Amino acid sequence: MLDFLNDLLWGKVLIVTLVAIGVLFTCSSRFVQLRHFAAMFGILRSAFKHQKGQISSFQALTLSVAGRVGAGNIAGVAVAITLGGPGAVFWMWMIGLLGMATSFFECTLAQAFKVRGSNGLYRGGPAFYIERGLKSRWLAVVFSILLLVTFGFGFSALQSYTIATSLNDTLGLPAYACAALIAGLLAAIIFGGLQRIARFAEILVPVMALGYLLMTLYVLGSHVERIPEALLMIFNSAFGLEQAVGGGVGAAILHGIKRGLFSNEAGLGSAPNVAAVADVPHPVNQGIVQAFSVFIDTLVLCSCTAMIVLLSEVYQPGGNLGGIALTQAAMAEHVGEWGRAFVSLALFCFCFTSMVYNYYLGENSLSFMGLDSPVAVASFRLLTLVLILWGALQDLNTVFAFADLTMALLALVNLIALLLLLKVGLRLMRDYERQRAAGIVSPSFDPSMFPDLNIDPQAWPIPQGQTAAPEVSDSARAKPQPS
Secondary structure, three states, rough: HHHHHHHHHHHHHHHHHHHHHHHHHHHHOOOOOHHHHHHHHHHHHHHOOHHHOOOOOHHHHHHHHHHOOHHHHHHHHHHHHHHHOOHHHHHHHHHHHHHHHHHHHEEEEEEEOOEEOOOOOEEEOOOHHHHHHHHHHHHHHHHHHHHHHHHHHHHHHHHHHHHHHHHHHOOOOHHHHHHHHHHHHHHHOOOOHHHHHHHHHHHHEEEHHHHHHHHHHHHHHHHHHHHHHHHHHHHHHHHHOOOOOOOOOHHHHHHHHHHHHHHHHHOOOHHHHHHHOOOOOOOHHHHHHHHHHHHHHHEEEEEHHHHHHHHOHHHHHHOOOOOHHHHHHHHHHHHHHHHHHHHHHHHHHHHHHHHHHHHHHHHHHHOOOOOOOOOHHHHHHHHHHHHHHHOOOOOHHHHHHHHHHHHHHHHHHHHHHHHHHHHHHHHHHHHHHHHHOOOOOOOOOHHHHOOOOOOOOOOOOOOOOOOOOOOOHHHHHHOOOOO
């Protein structure tokens, strides 16, 4: 039954819905992910600034990258190439570009509807914009329960299983030793609270991503003459011009879209929980930054794995190797046998940072449901560690199938909310662009311009000394003004 429901939701319903929404958001925003791409780098220059006790926009970016970047970037890309041929990589790129627009809107909305807690820290995410934007408490609670079950419980155990299996295959480390190592490292981070989690992500994620990128650049440099051949293989396979390579154009599209969606998580409702906690002057700032995190995940890191595989002699259409084994074998061919250990280390880092991210999503769900007392949070932390120990020692196929089902339901709830709040997201985007057009380098958000929205005044106080002009509607803007 679980397999049937997952095949129905992930194989048909969600793929069509996520792609359609990505196209809708891209067109209605006039390709916001491309128009503001250069601005991403400008915003990142000031993304380290934040008030004392808050986390910066850059820390929120690295934390969300920690969640997006996982086993899918190493094993998932190899699976896509094995089942769909090299053309699957092209369709991963396309879904990544569409996902940038989806992520822009869901993270912008999460920022706009965030709240400030009694401890001074921000909280936000789909549950908050469902409750405050759609005024539907029951649907927000349903989302929070699904988020807690999927990420807080299910995927934490699954990431532990993935790490333990990889280290056991590569280094011969017993599963119980892996479990103890993972639980000890995770405890040292999560018992330090959100700010320690953010500092951990701020340090490890750039090092992790840069290390993998540098290794890929070495591989590219060693096979520079074969790069045009690999790119031509990707494009030809994507449009069925080399159907003997892989499973034809249909398989390339299907597996490329699947792997792209699984990898970047745009529209699934997970990343907005992290995007909301950043201290930024305008919601759109973090929307732009989070769109960049999709770019990093899909168009940079997934491309790294694709080139490592396609530039090797190990990859053969219809071959027996697939998944992590194919990536490890390809890396070993390029740099020697130590490349297998490097891939295992990269997988460990990617999965471990995802576990930290998963824990935060679970804690955010508890907070929304009013279960964030010190005793409740400490109990959740201990339960997370128990699940980490348990997950490393189990065969989790059934748990994995159940978590996939709850994540599919999670995504559907979030996508419905995003569609209903699209006009709000467009208003926020136009407010930001209006200020930029007026010459304001760093636009700020004034909630008094949006009196119809249920904005938390503690999270968005009106900037001191600033009197914002009223929001101008599209119809009014179109009318000629007297000179």
